[in-house]
Amino acid sequence: MKINKELLKVKGLKTHFFMDGKIAKAVDGVDFTLNKGETLAIVGESGSGKSITSLSIMRLIPSPPGKILDNSSIKLENRELLTLSEKDMRKVRGNEIGMIFQEPMTSLNPVFTIGNQIAETLIKHKKMKKKQANQRAVELLKVVGFARAEEIVHEYPHQLSGGMRQRAMIAIAMSCDPKLLIADEPTTALDVTIQSQILDLMIEMKEKFDSSILLITHDLGVVAEVADRVLVMYGGQIVEEAQVRDLFTKPMHPYTRGLLDSIPNLDTDVKRLKSIRGTVPPAHRFPEGCRFAPRCDHVMDQCTAANPELLQREESHKVRCYLYES
Amino acid sequence: MQKYIIRRILQFIPMLFLITVVVFGLAKAAPGDVLTGEMLDPNIPPEVYEIRREALGLNDPIYVQYWTWLASVSKADFGMSMQYSGRTVIELIQARIMNTLYLSLFALAITLAISIPIGIYSATKKYSLFDYGATTFAFLGLATPNFFAGLLAIYVFAFWLGWFPAQGTTTAIGLSGFELFLDKLRHLVLPGFTLGLASTAAYMRYMRTEILEVKGSDFIRTARAKGLSNQSVLYKHTLRNSLIPIITLLGLEFGTLLSGAIITERVFNYPGLGTLFINSITNRDYPVIMAINLILAITILIGNLLADIFYAVVDPRIRYD
Structure with a gap:
């Protein structure tokens, strides 16, 4: 394993949306590192900025209204992505970074065959001839578990089930042997039984293609199953960063604890599930100080005065909370 | 199928x-x-x-x-005309049907050649000066009745500027070959643009809306995440999907064109089915009215059928069995 070699380094990432004179700070100062061979999960509620983070890495933020602010930095193997020309960035997308999305039902183009949509990437990035690309498409479909790959290449997305389409999406994403696979809620729209198959497939592909995974999810069950390390996002910022085991055994941030507490437990019988009171504030109206303060049970005076820093409290465990100031 | x-x-x-x-x-x-x-x-x-x-x-x-x-x-006998004594309905129609066909096809060609590129460009440059210009033109085009647009065209381009003839299908007798073709084409310009105006405006708007709608789809995001060029994303992934509803509408366009031709031909004194139709109605020439109506009805029905067939051709999700 080549663990601890940095593959992706995100520093001070700020992605803001400028709409109707309001500024929505969807991603507001995110730092993290993804090592080679690692599966890093970003968890958070809707609106926490996790998907915008992943789209920022691909530079696929709709602009306007979105903009990645100037002092942000996203480095893939020490190469700054944010200053690449659009043409060079296109060589990164689909080639060095593959991406799969939440909605397998709508993420494939309905009017082109599966084979066409896989081959397209190969023709573009690997300069393959059409025939060669089609052959490779069949092989890739076999790799992602299609028994009748020769037929599937000629089929259209609507002829496949959701799980099969997500497999096809994975085949597209892995087609050019990417260094990084970004999976944005890859299993959210799937049946539970299919979910674990797709997760297993992703991990298998990561090993097979010697790649790494950035997994965006709101499902802590998925995190526990596949991630090595976890970032918890809230209000456009990372509030906790930990090894997956540490996060589940000794969560530090009150938000993380709240999330873990709200998972139903089969062993204990409760009348009401626990939940975190309140809702995520909209990105154009974050509170002063700690963004979680209005919903926090441990709120102190200093919490509403200034936003705490994300600081290392234990070995490879960072948290953004004043409770651990000592 | x-x-x-x-x-x-x-x-x-x-x-x-x-x-x-x-x-x-x-x-x-x-x-x-x-x-x-x-x-x-x-x-x-x-x-x-x-x-x-x-x-x-x-x-x-x-x-x-x-x-x-x-x-x-039912014996393929459409009878005799009542207003033009001694002439069969078939004769009357034969003498004019090609003129109407030329006019309709010319208008259709203009509609497609103008509306689709402008619609695409408007969508890619949303809210630009060009887009606002196109939108203004589209609303004017939709709001202007055929006969008024025709009269305006005659006044400006035939009477005032003198660029194009105001009526008929040919000027001089004795032209032949390519010269005759050019002369006929010149006569088609004003009625053709008049007839195509409303459809051009409408298709421009459809095209713009469809492109914008498809652009927001998940599969377009996928296409961009694959590293495809903007051209490839627009002309392959977006356009193919945007054209599906347009092609369906095209089948219905036959009816619009033919009914529009009735008014337009009248304004430009263009000897086609439309002029014949209006004359037959004012003269209560039932055999001619009925025959032209039958032609219109069959054209529209076939247009609808073609629309449904095209729909299945361009969209693999549609199957009729």
Whole structure:
């Protein structure tokens, strides 16, 4: 394993949306590192900025209204992505970074065959001839578990089930042997039984293609199953960063604890599930100080005065909370 | 697919029957007949007209008249015109149908050649000066009635600037070959643009809306995440999906064009089916009215069928079996 070699380094990432004179700070100062061979999960509620983070890495933020602010930095193997020309960035997308999305039902183009949509990437990035690309498409479909790959290449997305389409999406994403696979809620729209198959497939592909995974999810069950390390996002910022085991055994941030507490437990019988009171504030109206303060049970005076820093409290465990100031 | 097409064509028969019944009834409901206009001549005694009416069958009950018409049409005999004595309906139509076809195809070609590129460009440059200009033009085009646009075109381009002829299909006799073709084309310009105006405006808007809608789809995000160029994303992934509803509408366009041609031909005194149709209506020339109506109805039905067939061709999700 080549663990601890940095593959992706995100520093001070700020992605803001400028709409109707309001500024929505969807991603507001995110730092993290993804090592080679690692599966890093970003968890958070809707609106926490996790998907915008992943789209920022691909530079696929709709602009306007979105903009990645100037002092942000996203480095893939020490190469700054944010200053690449659009043409060079296109060589990164689909080639060095593959991406799969939440909605397998709508993420494939309905009017082109599966084979066409896989081959397209190969023709573009690997300069393959059409025939060669089609052959490779069949092989890739076999790799992602299609028994009748020769037929599937000629089929259209609507002829496949959701799980099969997500497999096809994975085949597209892995087609050019990417260094990084970004999976944005890859299993959210799937049946539970299919979910674990797709997760297993992703991990298998990561090993097979010697790649790494950035997994965006709101499902802590998925995190526990596949991630090595976890970032918890809230209000456009990372509030906790930990090894997956540490996060589940000794969560530090009150938000993380709240999330873990709200998972139903089969062993204990409760009348009401626990939940975190309140809702995520909209990105154009974050509170002063700690963004979680209005919903926090441990709120102190200093919490509403200034936003705490994300600081290392234990070995490879960072948290953004004043409770651990000592 | 074959079975579907055959089934659809068989459905045409009862539909056409109903259409002819309704049109015949409506035409007969209008007061007067083909001889009413000639009544004014005081030198001819009214009995003469009565004899001619009797001979034309105009005094029979309406269902007998319809039945007589239907019986002869079923033998491909569309009868004689009542206003142009001695000429068969087929002759009259044959002399004009190609002119209408040229006009409609010319208008259709203009519509597609203008509206699709402008629609695409408007969508890619949303809210630009060009887009606002195109939108303004589209609303003007939609709001201007055919006859008014025609008169305006005649005034500006024929009378004032003198660029194009204002009426007819050809100017000089004796032209041949390429010169004749060019001359005919020049005569098509004003009526063609007039006829195509509203459709051009409408298709421009459809195209713009469709492109913008498809651009927001998940699969376009996927295409961009694959590292495809903007051209490839627009012309392959977006356009193919945006054209699906447009192609469907095109099938219905036949009806719009033909009914539009009726007014436009009148304005430009263009000798086509439309002019013949209006003359037949004012003169209560039932055999001609019915024959042209039948042509219109069949064209529209075939247009609809073609739209459905095209739909299945461009969208693999649609299957008719």
